[in-house]
Amino acid sequence: MNSDPRLPYLIRLVLRLVVPRSEREYFLGDLEESSATDKRDRHSPGRRHPWLQEVAGAFQLLSAPRRKIRQSPPQTGDTVPQQLVRDVRFGMRMMARSPGFTGVALITMALGIGANTAIFSLVNGVLLKPLPYPEADRIVYLRENNLPRGWTSFSIAPLNFWDWQEQNRSLELIAAFRRTTVTYTGGDRPESLSAHLVSQDYLKILGGEPVQGRGITVEDLDPGREGVILLDHGFWEQSFGGDPDVLGRRMVLDGVPRTIIGVLPEGWRPLNRSGTDVILPLRPAPWWQEARGSHFLRGIARLKPGTTVEQAQADLSSVAAALEAEYPATNAGWGASVTPLDDVILGQARPQLLILLASVGLVLLIACANVANMTLARASDRGREIAIRTALGAGRARVVRQLLAESILLSLLGGVLGVFLAFVSLEVVFARWPEILPRMQEIDINGTVLFFTAGVSLVSGLLFGLFPALSVVGSNLAEALRKSTWSIAGHSSRRLQAGLVVAEVSLAVVLLVGSGLLIRSLLALQNENPGFEMHNRLALSTPLPESKYATREEALAYGDATLERLAAIAGVETVAITTMIPVSGRDEIWSLEVEGRPPGGPDEEISVLLYRVSADYFETMGIPVRVGREFTPNDREGSVRVAVVSESFARQHLPGEDPVGKRIRFGGEGNPFVEIVGVVGEVQHYHLGRTSMAQVYLPFPQRPDHDVSFVIKASVPPLSLVRVVRTAIQALDPDQPLVGVQTMEQIIAFDTSGPRFRTTLLTSFGLTALLLAVVGLYGVMSYTVAQRSKEIGVRMALGAQQHTILRLILRDGVPLVVTGAVVGLAGAFVLTRLLGSMLFGVGVRDPGVFATVPLLLVAVATVAMLIPARRATRVDPVKTLAPE
Amino acid sequence: MEKPMGHTGEFEMLVMLAVLRLGSRAYGVTVRAELERETSRTLTLGTVYKTLARLEAKGHLRSRVSAPTAARGGRRKKLYETTPSGLAVMHRSLDDLRRLARGLAFEVEGP
Numbered sequence: 001m002n003s004d005p006r007l008p009y010l011i012r013l014v015l016r017l018v019v020p021r022s023e024r025e026y027f028l029g030d031l032e033e034s035s036a037t038d039k040r041d042r043h044s045p046g047r048r049h050p051w052l053q054e055v056a057g058a059f060q061l062l063s064a065p066r067r068k069i070r071q072s073p074p075q076t077g078d079t080v081p082q083q084l085v086r087d088v089r090f091g092m093r094m095m096a097r098s099p100g101f102t103g104v105a106l107i108t109m110a111l112g113i114g115a116n117t118a119i120f121s122l123v124n125g126v127l128l129k130p131l132p133y134p135e136a137d138r139i140v141y142l143r144e145n146n147l148p149r150g151w152t153s154f155s156i157a158p159l160n161f162w163d164w165q166e167q168n169r170s171l172e173l174i175a176a177f178r179r180t181t182v183t184y185t186g187g188d189r190p191e192s193l194s195a196h197l198v199s200q201d202y203l204k205i206l207g208g209e210p211v212q213g214r215g216i217t218v219e220d221l222d223p224g225r226e227g228v229i230l231l232d233h234g235f236w237e238q239s240f241g242g243d244p245d246v247l248g249r250r251m252v253l254d255g256v257p258r259t260i261i262g263v264l265p266e267g268w269r270p271l272n273r274s275g276t277d278v279i280l281p282l283r284p285a286p287w288w289q290e291a292r293g294s295h296f297l298r299g300i301a302r303l304k305p306g307t308t309v310e311q312a313q314a315d316l317s318s319v320a321a322a323l324e325a326e327y328p329a330t331n332a333g334w335g336a337s338v339t340p341l342d343d344v345i346l347g348q349a350r351p352q353l354l355i356l357l358a359s360v361g362l363v364l365l366i367a368c369a370n371v372a373n374m375t376l377a378r379a380s381d382r383g384r385e386i387a388i389r390t391a392l393g394a395g396r397a398r399v400v401r402q403l404l405a406e407s408i409l410l411s412l413l414g415g416v417l418g419v420f421l422a423f424v425s426l427e428v429v430f431a432r433w434p435e436i437l438p439r440m441q442e443i444d445i446n447g448t449v450l451f452f453t454a455g456v457s458l459v460s461g462l463l464f465g466l467f468p469a470l471s472v473v474g475s476n477l478a479e480a481l482r483k484s485t486w487s488i489a490g491h492s493s494r495r496l497q498a499g500l501v502v503a504e505v506s507l508a509v510v511l512l513v514g515s516g517l518l519i520r521s522l523l524a525l526q527n528e529n530p531g532f533e534m535h536n537r538l539a540l541s542t543p544l545p546e547s548k549y550a551t552r553e554e555a556l557a558y559g560d561a562t563l564e565r566l567a568a569i570a571g572v573e574t575v576a577i578t579t580m581i582p583v584s585g586r587d588e589i590w591s592l593e594v595e596g597r598p599p600g601g602p603d604e605e606i607s608v609l610l611y612r613v614s615a616d617y618f619e620t621m622g623i624p625v626r627v628g629r630e631f632t633p634n635d636r637e638g639s640v641r642v643a644v645v646s647e648s649f650a651r652q653h654l655p656g657e658d659p660v661g662k663r664i665r666f667g668g669e670g671n672p673f674v675e676i677v678g679v680v681g682e683v684q685h686y687h688l689g690r691t692s693m694a695q696v697y698l699p700f701p702q703r704p705d706h707d708v709s710f711v712i713k714a715s716v717p718p719l720s721l722v723r724v725v726r727t728a729i730q731a732l733d734p735d736q737p738l739v740g741v742q743t744m745e746q747i748i749a750f751d752t753s754g755p756r757f758r759t760t761l762l763t764s765f766g767l768t769a770l771l772l773a774v775v776g777l778y779g780v781m782s783y784t785v786a787q788r789s790k791e792i793g794v795r796m797a798l799g800a801q802q803h804t805i806l807r808l809i810l811r812d813g814v815p816l817v818v819t820g821a822v823v824g825l826a827g828a829f830v831l832t833r834l835l836g837s838m839l840f841g842v843g844v845r846d847p848g849v850f851a852t853v854p855l856l857l858v859a860v861a862t863v864a865m866l867i868p869a870r871r872a873t874r875v876d877p878v879k880t881l882a883p884e
Numbered sequence: 885m886e887k888p889m890g891h892t893g894e895f896e897m898l899v900m901l902a903v904l905r906l907g908s909r910a911y912g913v914t915v916r917a918e919l920e921r922e923t924s925r926t927l928t929l930g931t932v933y934k935t936l937a938r939l940e941a942k943g944h945l946r947s948r949v950s951a952p953t954a955a956r957g958g959r960r961k962k963l964y965e966t967t968p969s970g971l972a973v974m975h976r977s978l979d980d981l982r983r984l985a986r987g988l989a990f991e992v993e994g995p
Binding site for chain 1: 927
């Protein structure tokens with residue numbers, strides 16, 4: 001506004017304060033115009049001090065209506081967006097004015113929203129996005145099962161698969177596949193590649209049309225024809241630099257040259273988490289023609305249009321039932337199972353992620369409650385501002401809108417920070433647990449996730465802004481204007497604050513109980529004895545290609561020679577061969593019969609995990625020998641055939657008898673019996689904490705095999721041996737790659753990574769919740785103390801002791817904590833059932849956890865209450881009682 | 885006819901009549917001058933402004949902004965005019981006055 005020398009400065013200043021901006025220009029103009037006229041021709045007595053009168057009169061404008069009463073645009077010329085801009089600007093000024101409040105509120109919201117964004121991006125990538133295959137809802141996974149024996153999912157026998165292929169009526173396409181590793185020679189050094197062996201329709205079902213060359217045809221499955229290879233896009237780029245002329249070139253895999261016929265599309269992956277390097281045709285071996293009892297294929301299929309999974313299941317079940325009737329010897333008890341693809345791929349990930357999502361939802365609720373509490377406390381400090389605004393004609397709706405604009409602004413800024421936080425934490429998850437979830441490569445913070453975050457931020461802003469706003473305008477403003485403290489916190493907003501703290505505490509208790517259960521479960525898992533020693537053990541595999549080691553004798557010779565070289569390495573205490581490494585995922589299940597007790601039917605067959613190991617295996621792995629002896633170098637071809645069994649085998653199948661001396665036979669009629677010479681401790685074969693089948697061990701020299709793995713007991717850190725071990729093995733066979741080189745500790749760590757992931761996440765949510773709840777409690781207690789400082793001053797002046805004051809203050813806080821804890825425990829009592837399937841060695845209502853969490857809470861809460869309470873006892877009565 | 889909100893007071897009636905008389909020249913200074921001349925009272929601009937604002941809020945008056953003039957230190961004027969609802973209210977109030985005053989006119993003593 002122009003400065004005007006003719007209006008005295010003081011008058012202009014006062015007028016500027018009292019005349020609303022919308023009228024100011026006209027008012028000052030009119031004033032000037034009329035004062036000029038007055039000077040010219042009017043000197044009436046009433047005008048002797050025109051300025052003073054005019055200024056006094058102008059005060060009436062303070063209560064002048066500022067908006068049309070019946071029409072909605074409140075101020076002339078102001079549109080709704082303009083008002084919004086003004087609200088936001090004002091909100092920013094308010095935030096900048098109290099950096100402490102703003103900072104804490106922003107961090108709180110960023111934590112809450114960031115955690116939700118991160119978990120939602122996992123949920124979105126893993127559960128919500130459609131599977132990256134065309135019409136994925138029509139793709140099913142095929143398996144066999146043997147329910148009488150309790151095997152719900154099993155691989156498929158080739159002959160059964162072929163019968164399903166021919167006899168089904170519900171499947172449009174059906175394909176079998178196997179995963180394996182092959183040795184690629186011809187590069188810098190022998191390399192082990194992951195391979196998918198697939199039948200002709202596999203790529204069609206999964207939409208893997210090669211971008212170059214052709215796919216796999218029926219002819220390619222003919223063992224008599226030349227071998228062919230399809231390259232994964234990533235492998236093609238890595239190993240061939242994306243060379244477009246790669247088609248027709250040859251690669252030597254497992255010693256056999258094959259022709260490259262195609263390259264798969266970028267981003268396409270077969271059905272496994274870690275992808276594959278090459279795809280090869282699944283060529284039946286001659287012996288498959290007799291193999292109705294050997295199960296090792298996996299199957300997928302595409303349903304005919306309009307066919308449901310249930311119809312396909314019924315169809316294949318009837319096929320399987322017919323096969324069962326036709327081949328009772330091999331097929332008794334065996335059925336077919338049809339599962340939607342996403343159930344197989346997602347498996348346990350679905351409930352886990354949903355529980356995590358629910359947990360971060362709770363954290364966000366706590367965060368909202370916390371910020372609501374802080375806003376409430378601050379809003380009552382802003383009583384004066386709000387009272388004046390109301391007095392000046394701002395309607396309640398206007399004030400509510402202003403307060404809401406501020407809280408939404410806050411939550412949106414928190415959302416921006418939260419996205420950043422989510423981004424960082426996802427990076428940590430990816431770095432630490434690269435394969436913890438299926439479809440990890442499809443997880444990102446994309447438009448959907450950002451949309452979710454924006455929505456969550458908006459709703460949070462409304463949630464934590466609405467209560468304080470309503471409680472402020474609902475309070476008695478006139479009284480606020482009269483009171484000297486300018487505080488307008490009434491009883492209702494105090495109750496609201498208390499309620500919010502109780503809610504926060506109870507939600508935190510629920511989360512803490514959940515994380516407590518997972519922590520106990522993880523500890524139990526880590527204390528679980530796997531049945532072997534983990535420390536200083538190294539494991540590695542050298543799968544021998546049959547093209548090079550055609551006979552078992554050759555495999556045995558390789559094994560013996562390698563053992564000798566490895567044993568000579570300094571730092572290697574003992575070394576042994578085994579066909580399987582526990583907990584690493586591979587299994588081999590055989591049926592056997594005990595001499596003199598032929599099975600009455602297929603149901604009575606005994607199935608065991610069959611290990612073939614060299615002498616020193618038990619010593620190397622630290623598996624205790626309970627009865628009898630372990631294998632010696634003398635248990636070779638030509639000597640008496642022997643076996644060692646696990647304790648559970650002896651207990652289940654030879655109860656009350658001395659197992660040593662008993663004889664067992666694998667493969668039925670016509671195969672030799674072997675004599676049990678010892679009983680060893682039980683080993684957890686599949687996963688830590690999961691009961692596995694009984695184990696039987698045969699001496700590797702008496703039953704050699706191509707799946708050769710080595711375990712080493714080292715006297716030095718095991719990984720320091722890797723280079724020498726590789727040199728030693730490749731000195732014998734330069735084309736032999738080393739696969740899966742890991743310490744046993746790493747193998748176990750990988751096995752427990754799922755529980756550790758869940759526990760880490762849920763515990764960090766639980767602790768965040770605790771922190772937020774305690775901050776909320778602290779805030780309320782500080783506020784109470786500040787409000788009662790006068791009363792405390794009076795009491796102290798009248799001689800109250802410190803502990804009396806402490807008790808007085810604690811009496812305000814303790815009921816909140818106790819109520820919150822009780823409500824929370826009740827909630828946890830109901831909700832922890834959801835965790836049941838994820839727990840090991842601890843019940844969902846573990847009394848230890850249910851007792852510890854409230855103790856922890858009370859301890860932390862006491863500190864949060866004592867700090868403000870002690871501040872109260874240091875109140876100087878003189879100060880608080882002095883007039884303001 | 886829709887019912888206008890609120891009660892229209894005597895001073896409001898005077899201000900509206902002044903605006904009506906002034907036609908297109910009605911703004912703070914002229915309205916005050918008209919009222920002071922015809923009613924022999926002394927008014928502050930604040931009183932006039934407050935009433936004009938209230939009448940505008942009730943929808944009896946509407947305003948527009950004029951070009952700035954040098955005599956006012958380069959400031960603009962806010963010019964008022966009567967709205968149809970304002971006219972209607974005035975008519976009704978004047979009718980009421982006339983009806984009520986009928987027959988009383990000779991008994992009322994002037995000042």
